[in-house]
Amino acid sequence: MQVQFHKYHGTGNDFVLIDNRDEILGGTEQDWFAHLCHRHFGIGADGVILLNKHPELDFEMDYFNSDGKRSTMCGNGGRCMARFAADLGLVQGQTRFMAIDGIHEAEILPDRIRLKMILSRDFKQLGENTYYLFTGSPHVVQFIGGNLETHPVVEEGRKIRENWPNGGTNVNFVTQLEDGSCQVRTYERGVEDETLSCGTGVTAVAEVMATKSKINLETVTIHTPGGTLHVKLKPHSEPWLEGPAVSVFTGIIQGPTRV
Secondary structure: OEEEEEEEEEOOEEEEEEEOOOOOOOOOOHHHHHHHHOOOOOOOOOEEEEEEOOOOOOEEEEEEEOOOOEOOOOHHHHHHHHHHHHHOOOOEOEEEEEEOOEEEEEEEOOOOEEEEOOOOEEEEEOOOOEEEEEOOOEEEEEEOOOOHHHOOHHHHHHHHHHOOOOOOOEEEEEEEOOOOOEEEEEEEOOOOEEEOOOHHHHHHHHHHHHHHHOOOOOEEEEEEOOEEEEEEOOOOOOOEEEEOOEEEEEEEEEOOOOO
């Protein structure tokens, strides 16, 4: 079986997207998904996302990390899925779709995608500069005083991730800049490495920034290694994650072996 795939990225957070409305895949092909994500032997990506049919909404997003395992919400992946659905002609201008953490809305603009995230929960302050919250995926947010570019993100992130209960957590290291924006680098569970950007991660950082500042921040600008994202906040309302979502290429690959 041959499978058509589409490669997209959102600020360097890259994904293999597959139109699965004909149900060619069952979502149990863990080894094959991991193979697709391998950067030497496969296509190369941080994750695989299936676009499935949904009885009431425009589509369903089914997300798998690069280890091939089904995972929690991916913000940049959700933005890429909105662009993908528009490119397929399924939606125009806006969309509502189902993800593992519930219904999401997205606004599709020529140069960017705005995605409504869920209200964060389980907010905890773990130390003077360290926080935890759930923004569709679990995140530790740690503010550092040194140079973020030389910070050992993989080593420190892996320590926190491995010592975290209940399946681990993503870890975001943050430096606040003089103009009120911040720089973020993220270690992602399931990828088990640093990614160039993380949508649920920057949403978590923005929520912590608003809490730390004790003011109503309307927009938080966050610079990641893969590009700049914006998170729009209102008190007691779902945040909106905004940034580019780009089609890279389309191809055909040998599908999973059927047993």
